[in-house]
Amino acid sequence: MSRELISSGSPFEAEIGYSRAVVCDGWVFVSGTTGYDYATMSMPEDVADQCRNALNTIAGALAKAGTEMTDVVRVRYILPDGQDFQKCWPVLKEFFGEVRPAATMISCPLMEPEMKIEIEVTARQPQQA
Template identity: 40%
Template structure:
């Protein structure tokens, strides 16, 4: 509990919430946004290589990761952030033995930014053609 001289660390109550829409066919059905900005924090939802309802890079984990990171960059931009503002990524892969392909694409984007990152193997994603899904969190200065 903060002392009387320390303010509570919370988002300012007057912060405006901005929901960022994407092109995922599941956003309306499931009830989520591609990204949400509240104050200076941007949360990007789990993102797959789905463009206009079609999976891109089928069978290619590196290409899917590249596409995912491009979609994330677009959502961040719409929220007023950049990839340089990303402090955290979570990477979900359906075949952990392909971690190097996914990691190479992630490293090409975040090699100098170096957000905290986690990569885990999962049994499946929403579409069997998806090999990777990534979440990101950004904090604007």
């Protein structure tokens, strides 16, 4: 079994004890990712902006794993307010419109009140020739 840990540089990874992503035997498991802009450690107020930040962070982790958004096979969206989900649809369509991974939306509290969405994905690395 091969195993590689991928970091996004978030201070939370070391503080909590997790990796942004783990690559294991061709699969890439990306941890739940919120809308922080890790360059500034700021969180936008708008749920769609948080969604875009989360997906950009996820795309960066996938790139480090040798994959991209088109390799995503499963996605979970977690929102404290399920009514906010539709506001994210245009952003989600940009990233996954052609990919169309299996998806689930869950409504439950997140760790901090300013967090309006958390996204978790699973991707499959392309087969090597």
